[in-house]
Amino acid sequence: MAKYKLEYIWLDGYTPVPNLRSKTQIKSFDGFPALEQLPMWGFDGSSTQQAEGRSSDCMLKPVAVFPDSTRKNGVLVMCEVMMPDGTTPHPSNGRATILDDPGAWFGFEQEYFLYQEGRPLGFPADGYPAPQGPYYTGVGYKAVGDIARQIVEEHLDICLDAGINHEGINAEVAKGQWEFQIFGKGSKRCADEIWVARYILMRLCEKYGIDVEFHCKPIKGDWNGSGMHCNFSTDYMRETGGKAYFEALMEEFSKHCEEHIAVYGPDNHLRLTGLHETQSIDKFSYGLADRGASVRVPHSFVQNDYKGYLEDRRPNSQGDPYQIASRVLKTISLVAKP
Numbered sequence: 580m581a582k583y584k585l586e587y588i589w590l591d592g593y594t595p596v597p598n599l600r601s602k603t604q605i606k607s608f609d610g611f612p613a614l615e616q617l618p619m620w621g622f623d624g625s626s627t628q629q630a631e632g633r634s635s636d637c638m639l640k641p642v643a644v645f646p647d648s649t650r651k652n653g654v655l656v657m658c659e660v661m662m663p664d665g666t667t668p669h670p671s672n673g674r675a676t677i678l679d680d681p682g683a684w685f686g687f688e689q690e691y692f693l694y695q696e697g698r699p700l701g702f703p704a705d706g707y708p709a710p711q712g713p714y715y716t717g718v719g720y721k722a723v724g725d726i727a728r729q730i731v732e733e734h735l736d737i738c739l740d741a742g743i744n745h746e747g748i749n750a751e752v753a754k755g756q757w758e759f760q761i762f763g764k765g766s767k768r769c770a771d772e773i774w775v776a777r778y779i780l781m782r783l784c785e786k787y788g789i790d791v792e793f794h795c796k797p798i799k800g801d802w803n804g805s806g807m808h809c810n811f812s813t814d815y816m817r818e819t820g821g822k823a824y825f826e827a828l829m830e831e832f833s834k835h836c837e838e839h840i841a842v843y844g845p846d847n848h849l850r851l852t853g854l855h856e857t858q859s860i861d862k863f864s865y866g867l868a869d870r871g872a873s874v875r876v877p878h879s880f881v882q883n884d885y886k887g888y889l890e891d892r893r894p895n896s897q898g899d900p901y902q903i904a905s906r907v908l909k910t911i912s913l914v915a916k917p
């Protein structure tokens with residue numbers, strides 16, 4: 580038997596975007612614990628905007644488990660928040676709203692800024708660095724600075740050790756801006772991994788005295804905002820597809836534009852302006868390889884007789900992947916298959 584440090588992670592009840600919360604409990608196991616071995620736990624919901632002080636208990640239901648290589652016998656336990664009965668999802672529990680679609684594949688591209696002393700890492704105390712251009716996928720001290728690459732590399736290693744399905748990382752268009760991509764078969768799996776990767780990044784940055792800024796437009800002016808492009812496909816899209824189905828799907832997306840924007844992250848009007856590779860927030864459009872459209876249709880999709888995946892470019896960096904996946908799958912479910 581060994582004592583494991585179980586870090587229970589959950590989303591609090593703050594709106595419009597939840598914050599990550601976590602606490603540790605120690606339990607003994609013969610080996611690395613499986614999800615089924617992890618007990619429910621509770622917390623004080625009155626401190627997280629999830630309950631009144633008089634009846635403050637909320638429950639934590641483990642839903643995904645990851646090894647934590649930064650800690651001896653460390654375990655990261657992603658949880659859903661449940662009501663005191665342990666079976667009813669709490670109203671803040673977006674994960675519980677996802678219509679299960681086992682054939683759904685999601686790939687999120689999480690962009691973010693590293694921040695120090697209230698400004699992007701590498702920005703001078705006064706004014707601005709050289710304009711955008713050399714930073715995207717850049718190399719060299721002038722482009723990426725000294726500490727940023729160390730952080731993103733360390734983050735990548737911790738995530739890979741945890742079994743998170745990273746597909747890649749890159750320096751982004753603005754100075755101090757980075758991206759990682761996570762792909763998952765199963766919408767819940769992919770969204771769980773995005774939240775745990777965010778958690779690992781924020782915790783890692785503590786020791787560098789650096790914050791992760793997930794806001795979608797932290798710097799005004801000619802500086803890119805941060806998105807979280809949502810690439811998605813279902814069994815039907817990959818195996819049957821076809822132009823008629825694709826057009827019906829886009830029609831449904833257009834009809835529900837407002838409901839999508841409502842869960843695609845706060846302050847998105849600051850980012851979806853029609854500039855900087857975005858479509859305006861109040862317009863819906865799609866286009867072949869068009870990075871100025873709401874939905875980009877990859878070349879491979881059209882060449883493959885309208886089969887494959889699509890990229891919704893509207894979700895922003897602060898969006899909740901549970902709510903985003905839930906809405907995308909809901910709209911897909913409204914489309915009749917010819």
Ligand code: ADP
Binds near residue numbers: 686762811
């Ligand atoms: P770009 O920056 O050009 O938009 P990225 O390579 O950063 O492209 O991201 C593309 C994303 O699409 C990846 O996260 C990948 O996992 C995802 N993806 C690829 N194929 C599929 C698929 N069939 N279903 C869902 N997502 C997919």
Ligand code: MN
Binds near residue numbers: 758760
């Ligand atoms: Mn990308």
Ligand code: MN
Binds near residue numbers: 690751758
């Ligand atoms: Mn990007």
Ligand code: MN
Binds near residue numbers: 808890
């Ligand atoms: Mn993209």
